[in-house]
Ligand SMILES: Nc1ncnc2c1ncn2[C@@H]1O[C@H](COP(=O)(O)OP(=O)(O)OP(=O)(O)O)[C@@H](O)[C@H]1O
């Protein structure tokens with residue numbers, strides 16, 4: 431089996447020019463598991479306060495990795511390190527490394543905009559722009575200077591399992607959709623630029639159970655093509671949809687990271703067992 435060439439992806443991170451074409455996905459699904467994202471001794475501070483403490487983790491490609499832990503333990507901070515959304519927070523300082531395909535995303539030559547093209551994000555609260563459904567989807571391509579075709583719009587909406595519901599109303603406002611549809615529109619917007627990784631921070635917590643279950647089904651499909659890292663407060667959800675689970679506990683410590691079945695059925699740490707059984711947190 432050929433060794434994947436990571437040089438290209440490094441160039442895509444560094445370059446400010448618009449890239450064309452995508453990765454050969456068919457090849458990827460046949461590849462053995464491989465680390466795509468990794469942190470090494472990652473610590474994050476807001477001013478004097480440390481939010482993440484010396485976190486080292488390897489996240490595999492084309493898998494769902496769930497990040498769980500009590501409020502304030504640093505889950506969102508961790509997610510924001512991956513595509514450097516923390517850059518936008520005053521007083522936030524990152525120590526250590528976060529690598530994407532072996533390249534430290536904090537290297538000076540990395541362009542955060544190019545990084546975010548590869549590593550898309552979906553937030554807790556559906557946040558479509560006050561624009562048409564079509565324009566919401568094409569936005570991600572247009573900020574890169576690419577013109578989006580009808581096929582691009584259809585592909586992204588199909589990828590987000592929303593096409594059948596909106597195909598006759600592409601010019602209506604994205605804000606007129608239901609909450610669950612809005613969240614799928616945000617997923618369509620995130621996948622339109624053809625990223626490799628999708629970060630989701632509690633994407634279903636604002637949704638009713640039916641809409642949430644649609645997103646869960648969708649994640650199951652998305653992972654065929656993308657690597658998904660999802661923060662959730664819902665233990666059942668983490669157990670249902672993820673392959674790997676990372677448990678952060680107070681002090682921004684990554685306490686356990688393993689196969690999801692192991693974490694939920696036979697955790698190595700009693701503090702983790704206490705947390706997932708509801709005795710703590
Ligand atoms: N913008 C910020 N400025 C200052 N401190 C922050 C900021 N964002 C987060 N923090 C602090 O960093 C720590 C981790 O916060 P973070 O939002 O990453 O936690 P979380 O695990 O996502 O929590 P929740 O489950 O409530 O979303 C907390 O102590 C929080 O107060």
Ligand SMILES: [Mg+2]
Nearest residue numbers: 505506507631
């Ligand atoms: Mg959070």
